Every structure is written in structure tokens, then in C-alpha cells.
Amino acid sequence: MAEPSNSHLPRILCLHGGGTSAMIFKIQTRRLQWSLRQHFRFVFVDAPFESAAGPGVLPIFEGCGPYYKWVVPESTTPERDQQRVRQVLRKAIADDSGDGEFVGLLGFSQGGRMVAGLLAVQEEGEATGLPYWQFAVLLCASYPPLSMSNERARKEPKGPVDVHGEDPEPEEREIISIPSVHVRGTLDPHCEKGRRLAKYFNRETSVSMEFVMGHHLPGAAGDSTSSKGDTDAIRDAVLRAYAGDLNADRDAGSSANGINFAQNTV
Template sequence: MRVLCLHGKGTSAKVFESQTSNIRSQLSIGNVQFDFVNGPNETTAAPGVDMFYQPPYYGFWEKATLEAVLKAVDWLKEYIAKKGPYDVVMSFSQGSIVASSLLLLHQKESPDQPPPFKAGIFICGASSLRVLEALGFNITQEALARDEASVDALTKQADVSSIMSQGAERWKGDSFMQGRSEEEVRDEFQGPFKIQIPTVHVYGAKDPRLGASLQLAGLCESKNRRCYSHQGGHEIPRTSNVTAMITDMVEWALEFAE
């Protein structure tokens, strides 16, 4: 079984490999090959990343315009055509936007063809609101503004000064959920279809991008998804209990893909 692994903005394949090492080491399913790939564009480090990991750093775009996201999706299609096929995609943050955009575009353009993956694992994930808008989903200007504000909040909470002065206390959660329940946020975006493959959604209760992760979960068929909220921020905590929970969910996705 082959798993394609897509990292977050301003990190790298090596960073994502390190971030998921505890999870992968505890898998009971054998014969799983994880392919960690660098994004197509070399860039600066994401806030706080250069404290722990050496360059180079990569990303899929600098500004998340519709054109930039579609270009990244085309790059991913070409990569899969050359290096694939893959059974599962596992992604973090910006990598999840690329993966979910590919799956949604496939659902729109080729609904009668097998999807590019049999299962998806999204960690601190999100979707592209511009892609959703182009696909016919109802995306309000308020939602677009809220999404941009949550990205700004993540940048501030994850930077070096916040890490040095506040440590784990720097994560303040998503104030842009504005008192809405998780269920309300998951159901916010209504459109003509959903991602049908089994999906796993892992997100942090204190992540300023929590709302974006919940919205992505809502774009996936409810009967085929599993969700887990840890108590951290925009990260993959390495505590034993969190690792065990995420590992269990990853195994669930891998079993579907076998």
C-alpha cells in the first residue's frame, strides 16, 4: 500500500516525516510505503518552523488565489501520473488544501471515474474557498474574510516570539467560530456534492484554523468520515494518548484502502 504525504506551507517532506514519525512507528498494518514529497516551490519557513528544522522549506503557493491553487492541483496530478498510483493521501495544513481540491475537482469533472485516492487523512486541514466557489458552493464574503483572519491569527500565534514567550499557551483557539457549534461550522458550506472516499480529520481544539478543519470535514460524506480533536494548536502533538488516537484513525483509513 502506498501513501502520498503532503506537508504544510513553509516546511518540507523531511519536516512532515519527522512530525508523523511516532504515528507511523506504531502502525500495526505492515507493508505500507509512505512517500513524503516536497512542494513545487521553495519558500521561507513557516512561523516558528526554523527554530526546529533546517532549510530548505517548500510550499504549494504564496498567496491562495484560485489560479495558484489550481496550478498546485495540476502539479499534484502530474506527480501522481509519474510516481503513482497511490492508495491514500495523508496531508497537513496547506497540503490538505491541495489534496481536498484535487478530490473535489475530480468529483465535479470525472464522477464516474475512480478517485485519485481510496482514502484521505487530513491533519489540521482546510479547503480552498476559492475552489469551492468556482465549483458552485455558496461561499459568502463573510466566510472569505473570516478565513483570511484565521490565517493571520495562525501566523501570529505560531511565530518565534509567541513560542519563546508563551510556549504551548500561545494557542488561543479559533475566535472566528463566533460561538457556533462544531456541527454548525461543518454544515456551513452547501454545494452540489461531497468527497465520497473514507476520510480522517485530525484537528486541534486550540488551533486558530479550527473552523477551516471543521469545514473540510463537512465537505466529506459523513458516513465515511472519522474526526478527532486533540487539545493542542496547529500541530501534531506527540503525547502518547494523542499518538495512539491518531494511529488508530490512520489504521482505519488504511484498512479501507487495502
């Protein structure tokens, strides 16, 4: 008996990490997809720029190229690069066979930085031809946000800058209020950068969740530190973000199975 179609469900656009692909990201998120299968349809898209395999991709995904990335370091054509990113996102949206509304973004690592950039553009009111995103999930995302705004790309730092040439703290006008869930691993070497990225999100409309894991999702191949309960906790936070109510996580402080719900004050 054929499974019922999920084409009517609201859709989440999924952005993979640097040096991977839509196909790999689909495999990496299989547990999260399964836990949310009755609520959303997941749509995966390849980034526009070919890349070498990213950290942790080999040897598990040997021969699964080509691999892609969302940004070209030291590019001399950043505005053209922004246009290419938007083009591939629009095409993925247009090509998907589902008819549910696009409501959310989900990004891992570099894809999470891109999600932050897309949300920032929406907050600024810039026309992009993309859907209106109601919420976002940033998985093991790093810092700084990938700018999809010409205004931000031209922004000059006000004072001393960090190693990325960025202001150490975001300005008030840069804070993103779109509901968001930030998932980090305490064993991830990029965990502190993820905490910095969370500063760009309004603490009243976002929640940060930290698990004892590395630069991957709970239940990844070879992971012995996380449990099914971790994926369930992420699922519940995603549903609350979609409903626009993340206060339950913030009030909880920490869960019975050791998950840290960190406020966005770090």
C-alpha cells in the same frame, strides 16, 4: 541483520504544510509512521513553489531549507499552478521504489487543504493521471479546500460569502464521500477552520478527532498535552478508514483517555 523491506506495502502519499518540506514532514510524522509501519509505506513529496519558512518551522528547522508551499496566493495562472502540482505528485509516485498500490493521502495544514482538493477532483470524475485514492488523513487542515478543479475555480458564489470569498456552506454536489480522518488540536488557532473544512466530507464516511494540542501532531517537540495513546487512536482510525469502516469511532463518542471523536456536524 537488515530490516525487512516494506516495498510491497500499500503506499500513502504525504503532503507537507506550507513553508516546510518533505524532509521536515517526514520528521514531524515519525510517531505516526512507526505506529503504521507494518501496514503502509509513506512517500513524501515537496510542493512545487518555494516559500519562506512557515509558522513554527523556525528555529527548530533552521538551515533545513529550501521550504515549499502548495499554492501561490493571488496567482494569475491558477490552471498552470494546478498542472505543476499534479506534475510533482506524478513524479514522486513514479520515482518511489515501492511496488505496493497507492491507496491513501495524508496532508498537514496547507497540505490537508490540497488533499481535500485532490479528493474533490476524484469525486467529480476528472482525469488527473493520479492514483484512485481510497482514503485520506487530514492533519490540522485548514479552510477552504485548495481547488484542483477548473470547474470549482470558476464557480461563482450563490450568495453572501465569507472572508475567503467562499460560500459559507458547501453545496450537496461538493460533499466528498471518500473515507477520511480529520485530526485537529483544540489549542490550534486554526481549529475552527478545520471544523469548517470537515463540512465538505460526508459524515457517514468520515470521522473528526480532536486532541488537546496546538498546530502539530501528538508527541511533537515540546508538546506536553498529548500522549502515546493519542497516536494509537489516530492509527486505529486510519486503519478503519482504509477498511472503509469508521462507524466504530462515531459510535464510541469519546474515548477513555479524553479524545473527542466529533461528528462532522460542526
